[in-house]
Amino acid sequence: MTLKYYHAEPLANSLKSMVPLKEKGLAYASIYVDLHKFEQHQPWFVAINPEGQVPVLDHDGVIITHTTVINEYLEDAFPDDQPASGPLRPKDPVGAARMRYWNKFIDEHVMNFVSMHGWHRLVGVIARNIESGEFEKLLAHIPLPDQRKKWATARSGFSESDLQNATDKIEYALAKIEAQLGETAWLAGDTYTLADINFFSHCGAMVERMFPEMAVATRFPRLVDWRERVKARPAVAEALKSEDRTAPGLRTWSGDR
Numbered sequence: 001m002t003l004k005y006y007h008a009e010p011l012a013n014s015l016k017s018m019v020p021l022k023e024k025g026l027a028y029a030s031i032y033v034d035l036h037k038f039e040q041h042q043p044w045f046v047a048i049n050p051e052g053q054v055p056v057l058d059h060d061g062v063i064i065t066h067t068t069v070i071n072e073y074l075e076d077a078f079p080d081d082q083p084a085s086g087p088l089r090p091k092d093p094v095g096a097a098r099m100r101y102w103n104k105f106i107d108e109h110v111m112n113f114v115s116m117h118g119w120h121r122l123v124g125v126i127a128r129n130i131e132s133g134e135f136e137k138l139l140a141h142i143p144l145p146d147q148r149k150k151w152a153t154a155r156s157g158f159s160e161s162d163l164q165n166a167t168d169k170i171e172y173a174l175a176k177i178e179a180q181l182g183e184t185a186w187l188a189g190d191t192y193t194l195a196d197i198n199f200f201s202h203c204g205a206m207v208e209r210m211f212p213e214m215a216v217a218t219r220f221p222r223l224v225d226w227r228e229r230v231k232a233r234p235a236v237a238e239a240l241k242s243e244d245r246t247a248p249g250l251r252t253w254s255g256d257r
């Protein structure tokens with residue numbers, strides 16, 4: 001059996017499927033795809049994932065994409081490889097439904113909005129450093145129309161109203177999660193699941209650095225406590241230590257990993 005994981009920096013989607021691989025103790029070949037060099041749009045990578053995005057899981061030659069799908073696939077393909085804290089997807093239908101509810105919420109109402117701020121601050125700097133003419137050539141190689149638009153907007157700048165809307169969505173999510181953590185120790189109940197990994201990867205790990213104006217430590221103390229519990233897991237700590245080529249000077253944005 002061979003597993004290959006194509007990924008970028010241990011952040012957001014690349015972190016989200018790396019953590020379950022490590023939590024489950026699965027041996028895998030780690031293949032770094034350099035987003036700074038646009039490797040994700042190059043023919044060798046588009047041959048693996050026609051959507052030109054990371055991460056990608058290759059299990060014995062079968063390609064699986066999209067992190068929520070990859071993470072559930074790992075549960076189905078390797079049900080017996082689980083951390084001591086319990087399965088990453090609860091075995092009972094109610095627990096599994098709760099985990100999926102949070103995954104859906106994070107995928108639809110958190111991920112894209114945190115991503116917009118990330119692209120505004122980080123990818124925008126990269127995109128503006130590329131010369132005109134060269135940039136249009138790079139755009140032409142992006143397979144997904146929405147991603148092409150996102151790259152173009154990152155260069156020209158997201159509108160203030162879109163950025164404000166994204167901030168509002170994130171604040172709503174933080175309050176919702178703070179309330180949930182008043183009811184249960186983890187997002188989907190009494191055990192750590194893929195839902196915790198999802199929110200941690202997209203938002204939890206770096207929210208204070210990204211949004212200092214939200215006063216996270218005072219307004220969302222349970223979230224901070226939860227974040228420290230996630231960070232203390234050896235699998236998470238190991239994933240956060242993996243290769244990071246974020247351009248110097250941009251690293252402060254993404255937080256102390």
Ligand SMILES: N[C@@H](CCC(=O)N[C@@H](CS)C(=O)NCC(=O)O)C(=O)O
Nearest residue numbers: 012013014053054055066067068147
């Ligand atoms: N829905 C996808 C999203 C993947 C995604 O947005 N990947 C980003 C990195 S976090 C990417 O490859 N961006 C580079 C690009 O689109 O050019 C998933 O869950 O895997």
